[in-house]
Amino acid sequence: MDTSASTASLPLDEHKRAVFLNLLGDDDPAVVLAVHAKLVSLGPDVCAWLRPHTLSSDAVVRRHARAVIQHFEGRDAEHDFLSFCLRHGEDIDLEAGALKLCCTTYPTTNCAAYSAVLDEFANELRDRTPSVASPRDELEIINTYLFKELRFRGNEENYFDPRNSYLSQVLDHRTGNPISLCTLYMLVARRLGLPIVGIGLPGHFLCRYQSSEGSIYIDPFHRGRLLTKADCVQYLLDSAFGLNEQFLAPVTTRRMLMRMCGNLHQCYLHLEQAANATRINGYLLALARDNT
Secondary structure (H helix, E strand, O other): OOOOOOOOOOOOOHHHHHHHHHHHOOOOHHHHHHHHHHHHHOOOOHHHHHHHHHHOOOHHHHHHHHHHHHHHHHHHHHHHHHHHHHHOOOOOOHHHHHHHHHHHHOOOOOHHHHHHHHHHHHHHHHHHOOOOOOHHHHHHHHHHHHHHHOOOEEOOOOOOOHHHHOHHHHHHHOEEOHHHHHHHHHHHHHHOOOOEEEEOOOOOOEEEEEEOOEEEEEEHHHOOEEEOHHHHHHHHHHOOOOOOHHHHOEOOHHHHHHHHHHHHHHHHHHOOOHHHHHHHHHHHHHHHOOOO
């Protein structure tokens, strides 16, 4: 591949490029870190030169070349997510927002492919629920498919794993936290035309199916357990939060994205990943802006 034209603006001659490539394969992590920092300082033009080396026969060079490129891809994804948050109001597109958030940490995320997975789930369920007797019956069919057949579940063993908050990772690993699993549930339900919203209880997150027959609350973190309003009230009474009707009100999709980011911020603080916590805090500030 001829990369001379695409790297013409790169302030490195051929000799320096060869030196940097050699140092990327060094056994000393401190050396590689310094080279990574230098290459990042040269700006995104460095990606055109490095991209062919992501196919290098040297596995170490491949890995570090990809790391530099992913740095810039992640930065672009972060700008895209922030711009998306700042452009939209309370009814922000939940699916687009959740997947754009994934890209900020996993820049190679194929958003269209994950949306297609959700389409596939909904199509399978559509074939199973042509004419059910009641909302509860329909929810039981959805729960059987998502939580028994596909084996989605709440990650109680490693609750502070940041992957629990990223929809793409939830779809890949079939585990998540309450709000990410509610997001999955809502996105599938919306494809089926079901009236399901998010309910932001303090300390937990649920879905609610509202019909003329009444309300049914769904707990995807606990494999779709169905609850009544009385169950939710009891949860509030048993907790330190107290009874407040506002806790049982639907939350906007923007508030859901804020809560996702808030969870991530807490995860990164718990893991002592200060840089990631600071990055996520920037997203929270963007989402907190009044764009109405």
